[in-house]
């Protein structure tokens with residue numbers, strides 16, 4: 481699409497945007513005078529849908545009125561509450577219903593998945609990750625290696641960018657697999673990298689991993705609700721994601737988990753268990769021998785926090801109404817417009833390190849600023865732009881199609897220009 485750099489054009493894009501009404505369904509944070517902030521941190525904490533409060537209140541009221549009977553009574557009985565999220569969540573990540581469950585938080589799920597899908601042997605014991613993986617994931621895989629009495633120095637392989645480059649290269653991944661694929665037990669990649677916004681080719685990585693007999697999993701924290709993950713078709717063994725970033729379900733809310741259907745019914749697969757992955761029919765008979773649930777539900781441990789799940793249900797309803805394909809269309813347009821506006825600054829101190837190919841990214845742009853420090857970001861914040869700073873020199877902005885406007889981008893870039901030339 482051909483863009484123009486004036487305000488009128490931004491307003492025109494908003495006026496002709498079929499999803500523009502969705503913004504009115506969110507609480508937009510404001511400054512002290514009540515003026516809406518320009519919010520580009522939906523990749524960190526998504527905004528609150530206005531309906532969320534009533535969804536949570538409904539469950540609080542149910543608890544007040546019914547006490548323990550809320551588990552089986554009322555409109556959405558708690559015993560089955562996670563099931564009311566499954567279909568919409570599966571749709572968002574491109575999976576079958578029995579491949580998806582919402583449970584726990586993200587890093588916890590990563591460990592649960594590794595309990596099953598990282599089973600080191602004498603000859604196959606390594607884990608491969610991308611070098612600039614999100615810290616929690618790195619700590620998690622290192623601790624799994626130590627848990628199996630392995631030394632991360634030897635057993636953790638990094639897929640790194642070439643010297644002087646920022647994005648890792650698929651040829652190098654193929655070379656690593658050629659050299660060490662037979663020793664790698666698990667390939668664990670962030671589906672969309674948190675720092676660069678690079679959306680990896682899940683299918684290609686999975687194919688490559690499987691070719692060498694490795695398990696392949698993805699952390700899709702920055703992918704779910706942002707890009708078309710098509711998890712089922714990717715053939716990945718597992719994936720995990722959180723719901724508080726693009727999925728707008730509130731701070732610390734629960735995580736989603738995908739297990740490919742080829743693993744749906746494998747009692748022999750090692751896993752950690754609790755009463756919640758035991759057969760639903762006999763769960764409350766107690767004193768039963770363990771009877772594994774089918775599908776992704778078969779990795780649950782505990783009865784889940786209903787109040788957080790109510791917030792997820794509220795948000796998923798909005799996604800269902802808008803539809804991922806329409807959201808992704810708008811997301812691409814917003815992000816291309818953002819890129820265009822930044823390029824129009826003609827300031828060679830700034831460089832977008834996110835891939836230029838729109839199929840290799842979601843809505844996030846990571847802007848590297850030469851010789852800058854955090855003060856640029858702090859000035860932006862003071863001017864009413866909520867973005868985030870990642871050391872050493874990157875500002876991340878994520879224009880989210882559910883609630884960001886083209887005009888937000890226009891305004892941000894004007895402020896950015898003033899601050900850069902300050």
Ligand SMILES: *Cc1c(COP(=O)(O)O)cnc(C)c1O
Pocket residue numbers: 585586587588614616617670674699701702722
């Ligand atoms: C946000 C994020 C996390 C955070 O983990 P929590 O367990 O939810 O605290 C972990 N990994 C990635 C890739 C993330 O983007």
